[in-house]
Amino acid sequence: MAKLTILPYKKIVQIGIDETVLQALRKGGFEIEGPCNGQGICGKCKIRVENPDDVRPTPHHRISESENREKNIRLACQLTTAADISVHLPDDFSVNARILEGEHLRGIDLKPAAVVVLLKGTYAMHYAGVDSGITLPKWQPQYSPKGLAIDIGTTTLVVTLFCLLTGKQLTTASSINPQTQFGHDVVSRIQKGSTDEGLAELAEVVRKELNRLILTTCEKSNAAAEEILDVVIGGNTTMLELVAAINPEPLGHLPFTVEIKGGASYSAKAFGLKINPAAKIYIPPIVHAFIGSDITAGILACGCLEKEKPSLFIDIGTNGEMGINNGDRFIVASTAAGPAFEGMGVSSGIRAVPGAVESSHFNGESIDFNTIDSQPAKGICGSGIIDIIASLLKAEVVDPSGRMKTPSQRSEVQPMIAEHLRLIDEHPVFQIAENVHFTQADVRQVQLAKGAIRTGIDMLMTEANVTPEDLDDITLAGAFGYHLRPDSLETIGLIPKQLAHKVRFAGNSSKTGCAMMLLNASLRAYLEKQVPRVEHLLLAEKLSFQELFIANLNFPDSIS
Known part of the structure; x- marks a missing residue:
């Protein structure tokens, strides 16, 4: 075993003779970019080596001659070594990425699912939908019931702690989803999770990070993990199955079978969360393999099902999900927007x-x-x-x-x-x-992503018999938050012309919707009742998809 010194952190990890530098870095807790999961394709995992004469080059079209010769740049995923080596992490490496964490809630009637009672000297929990009290052997008199709203994204994780007695948001913690080391899209995760070994690895890394974030929120709020009795999780269907250690292989091909059940509660153990053992985890309804509880939670948060005038909902991330309401029908679809x-x-x-x-x-x-x-x-x-x-x-x-x-x-x-x-x-x-x-x-790359999302929008409007002029508003949720000008969306053609003024930003609508259902359990029943009327449009089955997609790759002809 050789020694790998990681600069500027001066951390030393062991590296095996058949192990790449990228693998050793990740083993040491340094999650540098690698969207292609170490296949040498993307060229993102650039590092700078000390003593370059002793380190072989790693040729790639994204490493220029000057970078190779003057800056000592190598690809971590293609570099192995039998001798000790020192490397500098990329300039853009940071543990402080800004992640959209959601909004504070106001005006929610407080009706939590979990209520603590004292029965004959023993603490117990009454939980919505459960008749008898659930004994809480670890409960202390000074405790107060807490709950978590969790958003599990393909790229990011957000955990927010609430007091269930007051409805107050106590604190939020977020991070990059550590599963990104295995690829940035759901397809790569499905492929890896389709084996027992790969599934165990994916579940372990995300559970470990979720528990770290939970501990962080508890420490910030001077709370104990045993006080957490209820959790609501929003996530795309693949992420939900991976954290639950369910083999996602059926999600990757027709008929796109979903193994995890939405609109249901589970034990904390089922998701590997280190909270009160009696705690319940609620998964909001799931519409389809491509439309998970993050979207149904977002639809709830934005009031999409209640709007009387035609409206459009778009959640932009690695997956592009969208829905349209024409007053009579609510139709959803998803596209592979990419990262x-x-x-x-x-x-x-x-x-x-x-x-x-x-x-x-x-x-x-x-x-x-x-x-x-x-x-x-x-x-x-x-x-x-x-x-x-x-x-x-x-x-x-x-x-x-x-x-x-x-x-x-x-x-x-x-x-x-x-x-x-x-x-x-x-x-x-x-x-x-x-x-x-x-x-x-x-x-x-932008044309491909924009083309996919715009094609989904166009096909939804056609299916719902809604024209751009008919739309009363467009709700934009997901990756961008509030850091985007609507006119830029219109300029590149991601939304139809003359609609920039109708764009409303919803931020992390998944987290907001989960928090609403955490604080008011009756909203769970409401959403469960409404979701069956939501129709899913499988875009790839439509003959017009490919033609529309190709047309939408272009940008608008007239730019104002």
Whole structure:
């Protein structure tokens, strides 16, 4: 075994002769980017090595000659060593990514499912739907019942602690879902979880992280884990089955069988949560393999089922889920948007950390860029990606087909814009800062994600017989939160024209909906009663899908 020294943290981990540096880093608790799960495809896991003459190169199209020769850059997933080695983590490595955690709740009637009573000198819990009291042998007189609203996303985890006596939100903790080390999309998770070994590994890492977040919320609130008696979890169907250690293989092919039951309560043990052993975990209704409890919770939070006028709900993340209400029907669908809108799959894409470009604006002569905490630009996060595409379209650097201008075409754009046009490996890029670029390949990734979501929107409107003009409002939930300008969505064509003013941001609607059901158990029955009328539209079965998708890859012809 050799020693791997991780700088600047000065941590040493052991690395086996057949083990990659990426595997050793993750073993040591350093979750650096690797969307392709170590297959050497994405080129995201760049590290800088000490003593480069003693470390073999790892050729890749995303490592330029200068990076290899002058900056000693290697791919962690392709590097093995039999000797001791020291490596520097990527500049964008951070444990402080900004994650959308949701909103504080107001105006919720307090009717929790879990109520503690004292029966003949013994503490017990009455739980909605359970007739007899559940004995609480570990309960102490100074305790007060607590509950958790948990959002398990493909990319992020959010845990919020509530007092069930007062309804007060005590604290929230969040982190990156550690399952991202095995791939950034649900397909890769399904593939890995389809074996006993892979399923055990996926369940273990996410349970461990959830329990760490739960402990964090308890420590911040001076609470004991034994006080937690009720939990409501929102998540896409794959994430729910993985945390419950249920083999997700049937979710990956027709007829897309869902093994976990929504609208039901489970024991804490079933999900591996270290809270009161008598605690219950409620999973809101699940519509389909592609429409999980995060979406039904979000629909509840946004009041989508109660709207009388036509409205559209869009949850943007690695998966793009959406629903439409035409007054008589509520129809939902999902598309594989991919991780581009969350900063993944883009050459300079990073999560929302200090220094990430989060917005941009074309002022007629140049493009202004804004970064998180006003730090020097080190990459681009999801909201920045949308804004940059919109700015490049307005500046005519990118045309409606997605083609980016080259340095030889500088005379066709504003002089201050022309200064940013570059070539890397003979491909056009727009330089934002040193080592931060937006490339032609990045434009194509955004086109694929935008095209998938817009196709879902168009097909839902057709199915519901709703025109863009009919829509009363568009509710946008998910990855972007409140850090996105609606006009950018319209500029790139993600939503129909002339609808930017109808966009309303809902933030983390999954977490909000779970919190509502935690504090008022009657909302669970309401949602369970309403969900059966929700129709699922399987887009891939429609003959028009492929034609529409190809058409929606282009950006709008006229950019204002």
